[in-house]
Amino acid sequence: MSSSASTVLDFQTASLREINQTLHDETTGSFTIVNPRGAHAVAAGIDSDIQVEIDGPVGYYCAGMHQRGSVVVKGNASTGLAENMMSGTVRITGNATMSAGATACGGLLVIEGNAGSRCGISMKGADIVVGGTVGHMSAFMAQSGNLVVLGDTDSDLGDSIYEARLFIRGDVASLGADCIEKEMREEHLVLLTELLSKAGMAAEPRDFKRFGSGRKLYNFHVDDIDAEVARRTEA
Amino acid sequence: MTTPAEWAQRESHTFDRNVIAEIRRAANTGIYRIRGWGAKRDLPTLDDLVVLGASMSRYPLEGYRESCGTDVVIGEATSAKPVRLDIPITIAGMSFGSLSGPAKEALGRGANAAGTSTTTGDGGMTQEERVHSKTLVYQYLPSRYGMNPDDIRNADAIEVVVGQGAKPGGGGMLLGQKITERVAEMRSLPEGIDQRSACRHPDWTGPDDLEIKIIELREIVDWQVPIYVKVGAARPFYDTALAVKAGADAVVVDGMQGGTAATQDIFIEHVGIPTIAAVPEAVRALRDLGVHREVKLIAAGGIRSGADVAKAIALGADAVSIGTAALIAIGDNDPVYEDEYRQLGSTAGLWDDFQAGTDPAGITTQDPGRMARLDPMIAGRRLANYLQVLTLETQTIARACGKSHVHNLEPEDLAALTVEAAAMAKVPLAGTGWIPGQ
Numbered sequence: 001m002s003s004s005a006s007t008v009l010d011f012q013t014a015s016l017r018e019i020n021q022t023l024h025d026e027t028t029g030s031f032t033i034v035n036p037r038g039a040h041a042v043a044a045g046i047d048s049d050i051q052v053e054i055d056g057p058v059g060y061y062c063a064g065m066h067q068r069g070s071v072v073v074k075g076n077a078s079t080g081l082a083e084n085m086m087s088g089t090v091r092i093t094g095n096a097t098m099s100a101g102a103t104a105c106g107g108l109l110v111i112e113g114n115a116g117s118r119c120g121i122s123m124k125g126a127d128i129v130v131g132g133t134v135g136h137m138s139a140f141m142a143q144s145g146n147l148v149v150l151g152d153t154d155s156d157l158g159d160s161i162y163e164a165r166l167f168i169r170g171d172v173a174s175l176g177a178d179c180i181e182k183e184m185r186e187e188h189l190v191l192l193t194e195l196l197s198k199a200g201m202a203a204e205p206r207d208f209k210r211f212g213s214g215r216k217l218y219n220f221h222v223d224d225i226d227a228e229v230a231r232r233t234e235a
Numbered sequence: 236m237t238t239p240a241e242w243a244q245r246e247s248h249t250f251d252r253n254v255i256a257e258i259r260r261a262a263n264t265g266i267y268r269i270r271g272w273g274a275k276r277d278l279p280t281l282d283d284l285v286v287l288g289a290s291m292s293r294y295p296l297e298g299y300r301e302s303c304g305t306d307v308v309i310g311e312a313t314s315a316k317p318v319r320l321d322i323p324i325t326i327a328g329m330s331f332g333s334l335s336g337p338a339k340e341a342l343g344r345g346a347n348a349a350g351t352s353t354t355t356g357d358g359g360m361t362q363e364e365r366v367h368s369k370t371l372v373y374q375y376l377p378s379r380y381g382m383n384p385d386d387i388r389n390a391d392a393i394e395v396v397v398g399q400g401a402k403p404g405g406g407g408m409l410l411g412q413k414i415t416e417r418v419a420e421m422r423s424l425p426e427g428i429d430q431r432s433a434c435r436h437p438d439w440t441g442p443d444d445l446e447i448k449i450i451e452l453r454e455i456v457d458w459q460v461p462i463y464v465k466v467g468a469a470r471p472f473y474d475t476a477l478a479v480k481a482g483a484d485a486v487v488v489d490g491m492q493g494g495t496a497a498t499q500d501i502f503i504e505h506v507g508i509p510t511i512a513a514v515p516e517a518v519r520a521l522r523d524l525g526v527h528r529e530v531k532l533i534a535a536g537g538i539r540s541g542a543d544v545a546k547a548i549a550l551g552a553d554a555v556s557i558g559t560a561a562l563i564a565i566g567d568n569d570p571v572y573e574d575e576y577r578q579l580g581s582t583a584g585l586w587d588d589f590q591a592g593t594d595p596a597g598i599t600t601q602d603p604g605r606m607a608r609l610d611p612m613i614a615g616r617r618l619a620n621y622l623q624v625l626t627l628e629t630q631t632i633a634r635a636c637g638k639s640h641v642h643n644l645e646p647e648d649l650a651a652l653t654v655e656a657a658a659m660a661k662v663p664l665a666g667t668g669w670i671p672g673q
C-alpha cells in the first residue's frame with residue numbers, strides 16, 4: 001500500500017468515532033491511521049474492500065469483527081485483535097496480547113511476532129499464522145480453521161478442541177484435555193504450504209507437527225448398570 | 236396414633252424417597268441429571284408480597300377508564316435508535332436449537348402483536364425470528380455461536396450475556412439429539428455432539444474489559460442501538476453497579492427461577508438467588524449511582540402474572556422478561572398431548588426434558604414431525620393474548636394504587652407476608668412498619 005495514495009486519519013485531530021465512521025462509510029480506497037497510541041476498537045467493524053494501515057500500537061479489539069478488506073498494524077496490539085473476524089486479512093508486525101483471533105470465523109490473521117494466552121480461542125473457521133510463540137490455553141475450544149505457530153506454545157494447547165487443526169513447529173509445553181498429536185498427511189502438508197505462503201512466512205512444512213481433537217469429549221458417557229445386570233440375569 | 240412399628244419405618248427427612256431415587260439413578264448412570272425448566276424447589280417468590288391498594292390516604296384511578304402508561308424506552312442517551320416497547324414485558328433469550336423454528340416464529344409474532352421485543356439465544360439469529368420480530372434483541376454470549384457482525388447490525392439491541400438465572404457461572408448446554416445439521420452448521424460444531432458452551436467470554440475477563448467491549452460493540456453498530464448486560468442473580472448489587480460502570484443501557488437481572496433448555500438439576504436448584512431478593516439489590520445499586528429509571532432494569536425469573544409484573548416494577552424494575560411462561564403460552568406442556576407425555580414417563584404440566592428433543596408440542600425440539608405440530612400463527616396469537624392479560628393485570632394493580640404509569644409504582648405500594656420476604660424485598664412486614672435489618 002502506498003502511503004501517498006492513502007487518506008490519513010489522525011488520532012490527534014479526529015476521534016475514534018470519526019475515524020471508524022469514515023472506515024465504515026467508505027467502500028474503496030486506502031487509509032493510514034496515525035497516532036493511535038493504544039486506542040481501543042480501532043478499525044473495528046470494517047465491512048468493505050478498503051485497505052487500512054495503522055502506524056503504531058493499538059489497544060483492545062483492533063479490527064474486531066473484520067470483514068473483507070485488509071488491516072495492517074505496524075506495532076503491537078492488545079487483547080482481542082481481530083476477534084470474530086469473518087473474512088479479509090489482518091496482519092500485525094509486532095506482538096499481540098490475549099485472545100488474538102478469538103472466535104474468528106474466516107479470513108487470515110497474521111501475527112509476525114508473538115501472541116499471548118488464548119490465541120485462537122473458540123476459533124470458528126479462520127486461519128491464524130503466528131511467527132513467534134503463543135501463550136497458554138491457545139486454541140481453547142477451537143471449533144474449526146487452522147492455527148499455525150512457527151515458535152513454541154505454552155501449556156494446555158488446544159484444550160477441549162473440536163475440529164480445528166493446529167500446526168506447531170516449536171515445542172509444545174503441554175496439551176490440553178482431548179488435544180492429541182495427529183499424523184501429518186500429504187493433504188496437511190499441502191494445506192500448511194498454502195497457509196505459510198499466504199502469510200508470507202518462510203518455513204518448511206515438514207518441520208511442523210499437527211494436533212487436533214481426540215474426539216473423546218464430544219458426548220457424555222452414560223452408563224447403565226441396571227441394564228447390564230438385567231442382561232446378565234437373563235443370560 | 237403411630238404404632239412403634241410405623242415409627243420404626245418412618246421416612247428420613249435427610250434421605251427421603253426422592254433423594255434415594257436420585258442417588259440410585261446417579262449410581263446407575265454416572266451422569267448428573269440434566270433437564271430443562273427452572274428451579275422447582277419451594278423458593279421465596281413475589282407471591283410473598285402484597286400490593287397496598289389505595290384507600291383514604293391514596294386516590295385510585297378509574298380501573299377501566301383512566302389511562303395508565305406501560306411504555307418503556309431503552310437507550311435514549313446513547314443510541315440513535317433506542318428500543319421503544321409498548322409494554323413492560325419482554326421475551327427472554329431462547330436459542331434456535333433449544334427451540335424449534337416455528338416456536339421462534341410464534342414468539343416473534345406474539346411479541347409483535349403486543350408491541351414488545353424477543354431475544355435470540357446461544358446459537359445466533361435465524362431468519363424465522365428476524366423476519367417475525369419487529370424488535371429483536373441479539374444476545375452476545377460467551378460461546379459466540381453463530382455470531383457475526385451482519386446479524387449484530389441487523390438487531391435492534393445487543394444483550395451481552397454474562398450469565399442467566401438458571402445457572403449463574405455456567406455455560407449453555409445443548410445435547411446431541413438437538414444438534415441437527417442446521418443447528419451444527421449455525422454453531423460451527425460437529426453434528427450430534429453434546430454441546431457444552433463456554434461460561435466465560437473469550438476476549439474479556441472483568442468489568443474494565445467489558446467497558447471496552449461495549450465501546451467496540453457500539454463502534455461496530457455505529458452507536459445505533461442500545462446495549463444490555465444480562466447477569467444471573469448471584470450478587471446483583473455489585474453486578475448491576477459494574478454493568479452500569481461498563482456502560483450498559485439496561486441491566487437484565489435473572490433470578491434463580493429463570494428457565495433453561497438444559498442444565499444440571501443441581502445447578503438449577505442450588506445456584507443463584509430468587510428474583511424477589513435480586514431486584515431490590517439491583518435497584519439499590521442503580522440508586523447509589525444515581526441512574527435509577529435512567530439505566531433500565533429488566534427483572535426476570537419466574538414471572539407469571541400481572542401481579543408479578545406490578546410487584547417487580549414496584550420494587551424498582553422498569554420491565555420484566557418472561558421465558559418459561561411464554562413457552563407455556565404458546566403450547567408447552569399442553570394437555571392435548573397427554574398420551575405422549577405419559578409415554579415419555581411424565582404428564583402434561585410436569586414434563587421438563589427439554590434437552591431430549593422429544594417435545595410432543597413441537598417447541599423444544601428439532602424433530603421435523605414434532606415441529607410441524609406447532610402452528611406459529613395460532614401460537615403467536617396465544618402469546619399475544621397472554622401478554623395482553625399480563626399488561627391489563629399490571630395496569631389494574633397500578634390504577635388501584637393511583638398510578639397513571641406503571642413506572643410510578645414504588646416499594647411504598649408493597650408489604651411482605653413473611654419476615655424473609657420483608658428482609659429480601661426491603662419492604663415492611665404487612666401490618667407493621669418493620670423491615671428486618673433496617
